[in-house]
Amino acid sequence: MFAVYADSFANSASDPLTGLVVGERPDPVVPEGWTTVTVKAASLNHHDLWSLRGVGLKAEALPMILGCDAAGIDADGNEVVVHSVISDPDWRGDETLDPRRSLLSERFQGTLADQVVVPKGNVIPKPASLSFEEAACLPTAWLTAYRMLFVQGDLKAGETVLVQGAGGGVATALIALARAGGLRVFATSRDEAKRAKALELGAHEVFESGARLPVKVDAVMETVGRATWSHSIRALRPGGRIVISGTTSGPNVDDAELTRIFFLQLSVVGSTMGSRAELAHLVTMLDATGLRPVIDRVLPMTEARAGFAAMAEGDIFGKVVFTR
Numbered sequence: 286m287f288a289v290y291a292d293s294f295a296n297s298a299s300d301p302l303t304g305l306v307v308g309e310r311p312d313p314v315v316p317e318g319w320t321t322v323t324v325k326a327a328s329l330n331h332h333d334l335w336s337l338r339g340v341g342l343k344a345e346a347l348p349m350i351l352g353c354d355a356a357g358i359d360a361d362g363n364e365v366v367v368h369s370v371i372s373d374p375d376w377r378g379d380e381t382l383d384p385r386r387s388l389l390s391e392r393f394q395g396t397l398a399d400q401v402v403v404p405k406g407n408v409i410p411k412p413a414s415l416s417f418e419e420a421a422c423l424p425t426a427w428l429t430a431y432r433m434l435f436v437q438g439d440l441k442a443g444e445t446v447l448v449q450g451a452g453g454g455v456a457t458a459l460i461a462l463a464r465a466g467g468l469r470v471f472a473t474s475r476d477e478a479k480r481a482k483a484l485e486l487g488a489h490e491v492f493e494s495g496a497r498l499p500v501k502v503d504a505v506m507e508t509v510g511r512a513t514w515s516h517s518i519r520a521l522r523p524g525g526r527i528v529i530s531g532t533t534s535g536p537n538v539d540d541a542e543l544t545r546i547f548f549l550q551l552s553v554v555g556s557t558m559g560s561r562a563e564l565a566h567l568v569t570m571l572d573a574t575g576l577r578p579v580i581d582r583v584l585p586m587t588e589a590r591a592g593f594a595a596m597a598e599g600d601i602f603g604k605v606v607f608t609r
């Protein structure tokens with residue numbers, strides 16, 4: 286079948302795409318209790334670039350079909366959204382807390398292909414109101430944003446939140462979901478055009494990365510890491526919280542701001558993906574409200590390399606979606 290996969294890891298820090306292949310892989314074998322989803326649309330995540338750099342993916346797992354996110358048609362003919370967190374069959378409860386859990390494209394083959402196989406419990410009905418392209422944006426970036434804001438961040442309507450790095454897939458989801466959830470939304474971006482788009486998307490105020498904010502915020506949503514960490518800590522009111530799910534600019538901060546963290550009694554909360562139940566709530570929220578993912582571009586999956594390159598250059602606002 287057609288597939289977009291990692292054949293090797295990048296041999297230089299500057300070009301992550303050296304191991305990317307757009308080609309053919311064998312048809313999947315379907316384990317007992319799993320289902321085959323014929324992929325109609327899949328979206329790209331920074332995770333796919335990390336995989337090409339050998340982060341979170343073992344060499345012995347290569348070649349590995351990339352992609353965490355898909356929407357398509359399952360073996361029974363249902364339109365579905367794929368939940369990417371694969372937990373141990375014996376695990377009960379929040380799958381993100383299973384120490385043996387993995388995301389599609391880490392241990393099991395990913396979604397950038399004609400077909401992907403997943404446990405039957407990992408498909409969620411796709412409402413007719415969502416297109417396949419829109420639904421394909423939800424399982425990673427949008428689910429991560431939902432959990433950061435409303436589960437790990439425990440944010441309530443009327444609170445103020447700062448979203449760092451407005452242009453990304455997670456960041457655009459954070460801005461849109463925070464606005465829909467009744468929050469006052471501040472966002473930063475390095476890029477003036479992206480700041481303008483963030484305002485259109487629902488941010489109340491936008492700022493250059495690192496700029497002083499007019500008021501301290503209740504919570505910061507952090508996915509950038511090294512480049513914004515210090516600013517995130519300094520933006521918080523006493524007792525505020527920072528929710529972190531990524532480190533795009535690197536994990537090794539110059540100053541962890543430990544003194545501020547204890548003196549101002551700040552909380553640092555990690556967040557990773559979300560549970561199947563949270564994905565179902567997110568899907569229902571979009572169906573009920575009309576809120577839709579921000580899609581930067583839709584490309585045929587055969588042109589996946591161009592989408593990867595745009596993400597590697599940071600040249601996107603929202604999600605890159607591939608169709609079959």
Ligand SMILES: NC(=O)c1ccc[n+]([C@@H]2O[C@H](COP(=O)([O-])OP(=O)(O)OC[C@H]3O[C@@H](n4cnc5c(N)ncnc54)[C@H](OP(=O)(O)O)[C@@H]3O)[C@@H](O)[C@H]2O)c1
Pocket residue numbers: 329330331332335425426429449450451452453454455456473474475476479494508509512513530531532533534556557558596599601603
């Ligand atoms: N833990 C999880 O479950 C989970 C799930 C999804 C994603 N993630 C992680 O979250 C991060 C974002 O993922 P994504 O898919 O949204 O990636 P993306 O679409 O490539 O977004 C990257 C973002 O990083 C910002 N950025 C990059 N370098 C920066 C710098 N030097 N200074 C300031 N901002 C910078 C960009 O903001 P501007 O260009 O607007 O400044 C942009 O918003 C990745 O590290 C990813 O691995 C984690």
